[in-house]
Amino acid sequence: MKFSIIVVSLNAGEKLIETVNNILAQKDADLEVVLKDGLSKDGSVDAVKALGDTRVRIFEQKDTGIYDGMNQGISNAAGDYYIFMNCGDFFYDDMVLARFKKAAEEYISANGEPTERKPLILYGSRFASQTGSVEYISPKITPLVCYRNIPCHQAILYSKECFAKRLFRPEYKVRADYEHFLWSVLKNNTATVYVEEPVCRYEGGGYSDNPKQAKRSAEEHKEITGMYLTGWQRFYCKLYMIVTLQPLRHAISTGPLSGIYNGLVKKIYHRG
Numbered sequence: 001m002k003f004s005i006i007v008v009s010l011n012a013g014e015k016l017i018e019t020v021n022n023i024l025a026q027k028d029a030d031l032e033v034v035l036k037d038g039l040s041k042d043g044s045v046d047a048v049k050a051l052g053d054t055r056v057r058i059f060e061q062k063d064t065g066i067y068d069g070m071n072q073g074i075s076n077a078a079g080d081y082y083i084f085m086n087c088g089d090f091f092y093d094d095m096v097l098a099r100f101k102k103a104a105e106e107y108i109s110a111n112g113e114p115t116e117r118k119p120l121i122l123y124g125s126r127f128a129s130q131t132g133s134v135e136y137i138s139p140k141i142t143p144l145v146c147y148r149n150i151p152c153h154q155a156i157l158y159s160k161e162c163f164a165k166r167l168f169r170p171e172y173k174v175r176a177d178y179e180h181f182l183w184s185v186l187k188n189n190t191a192t193v194y195v196e197e198p199v200c201r202y203e204g205g206g207y208s209d210n211p212k213q214a215k216r217s218a219e220e221h222k223e224i225t226g227m228y229l230t231g232w233q234r235f236y237c238k239l240y241m242i243v244t245l246q247p248l249r250h251a252i253s254t255g256p257l258s259g260i261y262n263g264l265v266k267k268i269y270h271r272g
Helices: 014-024 044-049 066-076 096-111 143-148 176-186 211-228 231-243 246-253 258-269
Strands: 002-009 030-037 056-060 081-086 120-123 126-128 133-135 156-159 191-194 200-202
Touching: 002 014, 002 066, 002 096, 014 030, 014 044, 014 081, 030 044, 030 066, 044 056, 056 066, 066 081, 066 176, 096 120, 096 156, 096 191, 120 176, 133 258, 143 176, 143 211, 143 231, 176 211, 211 231, 246 258
Parallel strands: 002 030, 002 081, 030 056, 120 191, 126 200
Antiparallel strands: 081 156, 120 156, 126 133
16 A cells, blocks of 8 residues: 655745655655655755655646646656645654554455545544644534535545546636545545544645635635535535534634634544
């Protein structure tokens, strides 16, 4: 079982080498780092080359944005499973891929290998560096989860079959990974397996988190959910978020009380 960790970069500076070193520190895993660089000029790629680690494969090619870069990374990956890490993001600890491997093997033992007709996604929660707490995700993917809070791509492990029919759609500048996830689980018969331990240390503050992209993000969310969720499902999700005071909960989850809030979320999700 080989893992391809795809890193897309452009003038990322020290963050690139820090992320690559973090990936290479993973234990008990056969891995490659697929570094897809958009022709950086800051010397960051040269610093990675200087590592001399044969597990790092570098592809320098112009792209139209992060999702086009991720697609180029997929096209050059040789692993059985893919995970996408941004520069500045890290694995939560050095055993993440080992836990993913164990979870995948358990799934395969019970259900058989992933196929184009039945791809596999494994996912977990993330540690948010900005708040210093783990943001837990639902152990079960439902339409409500798809509407409001899917795992981030740094916390998702995709079997290669997830991209057999199509890649990310780069016309979505902010939510192409979101669109692909909904297509995968709601239309493409993709199995999902939850891995309880956190997967990544998420830096945040990237392109999709930029307040300047809020309008575009909302527009893309509306269009994407309109494609994959029924009118009744969207109505229920909106009503649920109103009744449960979602804006207030979001403010708490990203503020000084984030640790307490996310601890309660963990107890709710894992109560069974």
